[in-house]
Amino acid sequence: MEITITPAICGFCGGSCLVDLHLQDGKIVKVEGNKTLPFSDGRLCVKGAALKQATYSPDRLLYPMKRVGNRGEGRFERISWEEALDTIVEKMEDTKEKYGAKSTMVYVGHPKWFRPYLTDFANHYGTPNVGSESSTCAYALMLACKCCFGSDVFMPQPDMRRCKTLLIWGVNPLYSNSVKGGKGFLGAVERGVNVIVVDPRCTPTTEHAALHLRPIPGTDGALALGMARVMITEDLYDKDYIEKYTYGFEEYKEYVMEFTPEKVEKITGVPAGNMIKAARLFASEKPSAIMTSASPVVHNINGVQNARAIELLSALTGNYGMPGGVMAPGPGRPRMKGAFMNDWMQRVDPDQDLSHDQFPAWRKLIYYETQVTRIADYLEGKGEYPIRTLLAFGMNHHMWPRPDRIEDAMQNLDFFVNVDMYMNDTCKYADILLPAATSLEREQVEILGPNILYYQPEAIQPMGEVKNDIEILLELSSRMGFSLGDPQIHSYEEYLDSLLSPTGVTLAELKEHPEGMQPKNPAKVRTSEQILQVKTPSGKIEFVSQVLESCKKPGHEGLPIYRDFREQLPMEEYPLILATGSRKPQLFHSRTYRLPWLANLEGTPVIDIHPEDARKLSLENGEEVVLRTPVGAMELSVNLDSSCLPGVVNVYHGAGEKDINYLVDDKYLDPISGFPGYKSYCCRIEKKVMENEQSKM
Numbered sequence: 001m002e003i004t005i006t007p008a009i010c011g012f013c014g015g016s017c018l019v020d021l022h023l024q025d026g027k028i029v030k031v032e033g034n035k036t037l038p039f040s041d042g043r044l045c046v047k048g049a050a051l052k053q054a055t056y057s058p059d060r061l062l063y064p065m066k067r068v069g070n071r072g073e074g075r076f077e078r079i080s081w082e083e084a085l086d087t088i089v090e091k092m093e094d095t096k097e098k099y100g101a102k103s104t105m106v107y108v109g110h111p112k113w114f115r116p117y118l119t120d121f122a123n124h125y126g127t128p129n130v131g132s133e134s135s136t137c138a139y140a141l142m143l144a145c146k147c148c149f150g151s152d153v154f155m156p157q158p159d160m161r162r163c164k165t166l167l168i169w170g171v172n173p174l175y176s177n178s179v180k181g182g183k184g185f186l187g188a189v190e191r192g193v194n195v196i197v198v199d200p201r202c203t204p205t206t207e208h209a210a211l212h213l214r215p216i217p218g219t220d221g222a223l224a225l226g227m228a229r230v231m232i233t234e235d236l237y238d239k240d241y242i243e244k245y246t247y248g249f250e251e252y253k254e255y256v257m258e259f260t261p262e263k264v265e266k267i268t269g270v271p272a273g274n275m276i277k278a279a280r281l282f283a284s285e286k287p288s289a290i291m292t293s294a295s296p297v298v299h300n301i302n303g304v305q306n307a308r309a310i311e312l313l314s315a316l317t318g319n320y321g322m323p324g325g326v327m328a329p330g331p332g333r334p335r336m337k338g339a340f341m342n343d344w345m346q347r348v349d350p351d352q353d354l355s356h357d358q359f360p361a362w363r364k365l366i367y368y369e370t371q372v373t374r375i376a377d378y379l380e381g382k383g384e385y386p387i388r389t390l391l392a393f394g395m396n397h398h399m400w401p402r403p404d405r406i407e408d409a410m411q412n413l414d415f416f417v418n419v420d421m422y423m424n425d426t427c428k429y430a431d432i433l434l435p436a437a438t439s440l441e442r443e444q445v446e447i448l449g450p451n452i453l454y455y456q457p458e459a460i461q462p463m464g465e466v467k468n469d470i471e472i473l474l475e476l477s478s479r480m481g482f483s484l485g486d487p488q489i490h491s492y493e494e495y496l497d498s499l500l501s502p503t504g505v506t507l508a509e510l511k512e513h514p515e516g517m518q519p520k521n522p523a524k525v526r527t528s529e530q531i532l533q534v535k536t537p538s539g540k541i542e543f544v545s546q547v548l549e550s551c552k553k554p555g556h557e558g559l560p561i562y563r564d565f566r567e568q569l570p571m572e573e574y575p576l577i578l579a580t581g582s583r584k585p586q587l588f589h590s591r592t593y594r595l596p597w598l599a600n601l602e603g604t605p606v607i608d609i610h611p612e613d614a615r616k617l618s619l620e621n622g623e624e625v626v627l628r629t630p631v632g633a634m635e636l637s638v639n640l641d642s643s644c645l646p647g648v649v650n651v652y653h654g655a656g657e658k659d660i661n662y663l664v665d666d667k668y669l670d671p672i673s674g675f676p677g678y679k680s681y682c683c684r685i686e687k688k689v690m691e692n693e694q695s696k697m
């Protein structure tokens, strides 16, 4: 049978690489990096190569289903789309009538592409409780940046092409953003930039570093404040810039003076000499840029304050908003309307959502979503009011701390819908399941490579009765009697057209250009002058955040205060630090465990531990041990790994079985952002007691 090759956008991790699908009789037989389109570089990561298994996984949901067994059991029966949609609308209207619309929560996991329409849907229905996976990802860093640089800031981007020094703080782009970010990073390395990496572990990224600082996880704030002190005491900071563009410097300076090199070394474990060298290099070899990530620094209970301490280094040295520094806090490319962020959406009644009171800075700056890390409490009725109905898209409860509590709490729901491509563990608790189309099964438009708009038709025939998420939202809204979008959309095609509207290109035009085309409206790159018109309460970059001060809550100080997580943990009983979830190239959260090509690369979840720590505990490579934290215990096998920082053990997250989040406390949260302390919790490792030894006892 003949093999045809069709280009497609890989939607597996959100990286949107262009791949070639080798199809035989309409079925994928092989995936390669695309080599035919001029703007594509032909790269492919190991996850993209497994798209075939992802598409034809036996776990795919192909038809709407209703639950026939108990919650959690996983017994379902096929139903029609009509029955599924009618039931959802009936139950949601019923909840609204009996308890008010806010007792329905609308939730979306990692998928981002349809989020603004989900918020719009929630608004029409009338609930402010719209939450997402971003209650543990990206938004805490955004919150920190908005406090410093203004409410219109998304995530500051390093000017990779022009910086002379690049400070990479808790990012491993060669694993986490391998195809795109990794390429940008290697380009900067080739150009000869001074690379400083702050990462407890050794990674492929740290191999390129002129200086690698290895702090104990969660101590980043102390390190950044120590670097600031060096810059101030050695007169390496930019006084004119500070005078002109910043607020609160004197108070900050006074606080920073507490962070002497000796004290910082004691807190962070980073030799003082290295910290001083890094501070000097960053402050003198300018322009200097900082690269930070959506997760590690803010996966700590002092995360927002630590992130602020880091980001403010670019203000202290006059690099924020300057060419070669942190240049593009706004979007550099024309943004497609409605793609990813829902920050242009206001919610209805945000002051009635479940998190506004506990997380006031979030309420002010991440106004478009509810902080939902406390989801178990909210489902159990421990918030101001109970959630009765949950309409979820791509929900994976293993991503949260204490999934066992969420499993119990899901039993309380009156009604629960999950929309997913796979029967994941969360689906097993739902009343109705709707099958979502994969990105290959729906048309897509994207901005790829060097600013090329690209249209992908359906690359393969949609399997079973799958529908894409926008189609599902449109079906639900029309049954409820309202339309979505501004301008209103009535079909997936109209949605794609609306996405394209800021680019000046229509869907019909783009379809005529299978090779892609340039946007008609030029990219709006913000100038330094525009970036430095800062939208904070003072109108300046704030060393002392007025938003945080105005919250008047413990932990919400205006200064980027450093508080040590170890003071809040029983470290004597649990002397090792537990860091969870650093990325691996073959894994992507919960998505990859069901794919044998990827999951078998490691076999079973492991604890990475430094050989020195293992020796002290008489542990051998591959040995099964018990990992214990204050909230639980689990058997895992030991992986001796000299890239670990001694004293810190690492476990990947996302596994359906042996999910490390069962051992992370869901009360251990950053008071400002509500993010869990995934990267700096405590644990101990115990030898497994063999059954025959146990019987002797």
Ligand SMILES: Nc1nc2c(c(=O)[nH]1)N[C@H]1C(S)=C(S)[C@@H](COP(=O)(O)OP(=O)(O)OC[C@H]3O[C@@H](n4cnc5c(=O)[nH]c(N)nc54)[C@H](O)[C@@H]3O)O[C@H]1N2
Pocket: 013, 137, 138, 169, 170, 171, 172, 173, 175, 176, 177, 198, 199, 200, 201, 203, 216, 217, 218, 219, 220, 293, 294, 295, 296, 297, 300, 579, 581, 582, 583, 584, 585, 586, 587, 588, 589, 679, 680
């Ligand atoms: N292959 C793959 N890629 C992914 C993902 C995936 O699951 N798999 N997930 C995507 C998502 S949602 C995200 S948020 C990003 C995350 O992207 P990254 O932040 O690049 O990924 P991580 O590996 O979690 O963290 C980077 C480094 O931070 C270090 N680190 C851990 N704790 C700390 C700390 O407290 N302080 C400092 N300074 N460093 C610390 C780790 O040792 C690690 O090497 O990756 C995205 N890309």
Ligand SMILES: Nc1nc2c(c(=O)[nH]1)N[C@H]1C(S)=C(S)[C@@H](COP(=O)(O)OP(=O)(O)OC[C@H]3O[C@@H](n4cnc5c(=O)[nH]c(N)nc54)[C@H](O)[C@@H]3O)O[C@H]1N2
Pocket: 108, 109, 110, 111, 133, 136, 137, 138, 294, 295, 299, 393, 394, 395, 396, 398, 399, 400, 419, 420, 421, 422, 424, 436, 469, 580, 581, 582, 588, 589, 590, 591, 653, 654, 660, 661, 664, 678
């Ligand atoms: N311990 C620990 N826990 C962590 C982290 C950590 O570092 N350590 N990282 C946190 C971070 S940064 C993140 S981002 C989260 C991960 O967040 P999760 O939401 O857990 O991410 P995924 O497992 O990728 O996706 C969730 C579900 O979405 C489905 N899905 C994918 N695409 C679509 C789509 O287009 N439509 C629909 N309807 N469904 C879709 C997938 O099949 C999957 O079942 O985990 C967090 N949890």
Ligand code: SF4
Pocket: 010, 011, 012, 013, 014, 015, 016, 017, 043, 044, 045, 046, 047, 048, 049, 178, 179
């Ligand atoms: S990085 Fe890999 S998984 Fe992500 S879009 Fe590219 S090929 Fe697909």
Ligand SMILES: [Mo]
Pocket: 136, 137, 138, 294, 295
């Ligand atoms: Mo994330």
